[in-house]
Amino acid sequence: MNLDRSKALFEEAKKYIPGGVNSPVRAFREIGMNPPFLVRGEGSKVYDEDGNEYIDFVSSWGPMILGHGNKAVIDALKNQIDTAIGFGAPTAMEVEMAKLITELVPSVEMVRMVNSGTEATMSAVRLARGYTGKQKIIKFAGNYHGHADSFLIQAGSGALTHGYPSSPGIPEDVIKHTLIADYNNNESVQNLFDIHGEDIAGIIIEPVAGNMGVVPAKQEFINFLREITIKYGSLLIFDEVMTGFRVALGGAQSLYNVKPDLTCFGKIIGGGLPVGAYGGKREIMQKISPVGPVYQAGTLSGNPVAMSAGLATLKILKNNPEIYQNLEEKGKKLQKGIENNIKNAGIKAAVNRVGSMITLFFTDRPVQGYSDAKSSDTKQYAKYFTYMFNQGIYLPPSQFEAFFISYAHTEDDINKTIQANKGALQA
Numbered sequence: 063m064n065l066d067r068s069k070a071l072f073e074e075a076k077k078y079i080p081g082g083v084n085s086p087v088r089a090f091r092e093i094g095m096n097p098p099f100l101v102r103g104e105g106s107k108v109y110d111e112d113g114n115e116y117i118d119f120v121s122s123w124g125p126m127i128l129g130h131g132n133k134a135v136i137d138a139l140k141n142q143i144d145t146a147i148g149f150g151a152p153t154a155m156e157v158e159m160a161k162l163i164t165e166l167v168p169s170v171e172m173v174r175m176v177n178s179g180t181e182a183t184m185s186a187v188r189l190a191r192g193y194t195g196k197q198k199i200i201k202f203a204g205n206y207h208g209h210a211d212s213f214l215i216q217a218g219s220g221a222l223t224h225g226y227p228s229s230p231g232i233p234e235d236v237i238k239h240t241l242i243a244d245y246n247n248n249e250s251v252q253n254l255f256d257i258h259g260e261d262i263a264g265i266i267i268e269p270v271a272g273n274m275g276v277v278p279a280k281q282e283f284i285n286f287l288r289e290i291t292i293k294y295g296s297l298l299i300f301d302e303v304m305t306g307f308r309v310a311l312g313g314a315q316s317l318y319n320v321k322p323d324l325t326c327f328g329k330i331i332g333g334g335l336p337v338g339a340y341g342g343k344r345e346i347m348q349k350i351s352p353v354g355p356v357y358q359a360g361t362l363s364g365n366p367v368a369m370s371a372g373l374a375t376l377k378i379l380k381n382n383p384e385i386y387q388n389l390e391e392k393g394k395k396l397q398k399g400i401e402n403n404i405k406n407a408g409i410k411a412a413v414n415r416v417g418s419m420i421t422l423f424f425t426d427r428p429v430q431g432y433s434d435a436k437s438s439d440t441k442q443y444a445k446y447f448t449y450m451f452n453q454g455i456y457l458p459p460s461q462f463e464a465f466f467i468s469y470a471h472t473e474d475d476i477n478k479t480i481q482a483n484k485g486a487l488q489a
């Protein structure tokens with residue numbers, strides 16, 4: 063595959079941008095190759111500077127659930143740009159967005175828009191502390207909640223991929239308030255409550271983890287978290303930045319049939335533009351400024367351009383429930399195809415999937431938590447990635463991420479991917 067223009071651009075980029083990228087995993091460092099510089103997206107395909115075409119399973123890391131260049135989303139954006147780009151004043155679209163989110167996710171009675179997933183989780187934790195008057199939070203090893211100080215301790219995603227799951231630069235005084243528990247392990251959570259129970263403001267969790275690869279929480283585990291947080295007067299915070307409107311219209315919480323106190327969103331609610339949101343029980347949300355004392359603000363929060371793309375996306379999802387059925391069918395087909403290929407190639411690997419989020423782990427054990435995920439052979443993944451890439455299949459360049467299937471993926475895309483996967487596993 064010719065990547066000459068991308069290579070030249072990457073060399074240039076590295077002179078002016080740390081690592082040549084504005085977010086670490088994009089640099090393909092763990093894969094050991096140059097990243098393609100992308101120029102165009104259409105449906106399930108993306109195209110790079112050298113004119114190569116790829117079937118895209120990164121989907122902008124989740125937001126593009128409808129595929130690239132969805133006409134209704136583009137029309138909404140064009141319309142909005144012709145009318146106004148931004149005011150920093152209230153607009154009707156923000157009301158519509160808030161109403162729609164509260165309608166689709168019943169645990170959310172009020173919602174505040176922000177500009178990224180990081181802002182959503184960071185603000186939700188501040189609110190949990192402000193509301194409960196407690197200081198500590200529990201997070202799970204291998205879960206990623208963005209790059210705010212409290213979360214970069216045994217974090218997943220790029221932090222895990224690049225070997226710095228706990229980042230330098232975070233004061234000890236901050237670190238001591240983040241308690242780490244094991245995913246899907248009730249006892250590890252109980253132990254922390256036994257010691258620190260009176261000072262735990264909340265538990266934050268990816269209900270279906272995507273940032274150590276896809277690892278679903280067990281139903282009993284989620285039930286336990288709900289019970290123990292109620293018992294101790296702590297808040298249960300679902301980080302649905304990735305799973306919100308992805309694994310189901312009502313998010314992961316609808317699959318587990320549980321009501322968290324607060325929920326964080328991002329990715330899909332922006333339709334591809336930078337958006338985040340956090341919401342939950344009215345009584346808790348009323349503690350946010352200007353009605354309450356917990357301060358949080360944003361110059362571009364709820365800006366009309368992002369709202370137009372997000373609203374257009376959410377309305378399509380709401381009005382076409384068959385989309386989730388379609389994603390499930392394609393997901394199931396891809397999973398089965400990969401599992402068959404694993405069996406036929408006689409290799410050790412595991413596939414985890416929830417709806418349209420899927421990860422192939424190169425490990426010989428079932429993956430139920432961080433230590434299982436970390437047992438994966440990342441060198442093997444890098445080889446696998448490179449083979450697939452050369453077949454025109456664009457996967458996340460890290461073992462610890464999810465492949466995202468979009469509504470735009472065709473049967474043919476899935477068949478081609480299964481075929482390429484067969485070759486990769488045999489090679």
Ligand SMILES: Cc1ncc(COP(=O)(O)O)c(C=O)c1O
Pocket residue numbers: 123178179180181183206207208209219268272273301302303304328329338
């Ligand atoms: C579950 C989860 N939470 C939070 C974030 C942070 O979102 P952002 O990158 O928009 O700050 C991410 C990003 O991948 C995520 O997957």
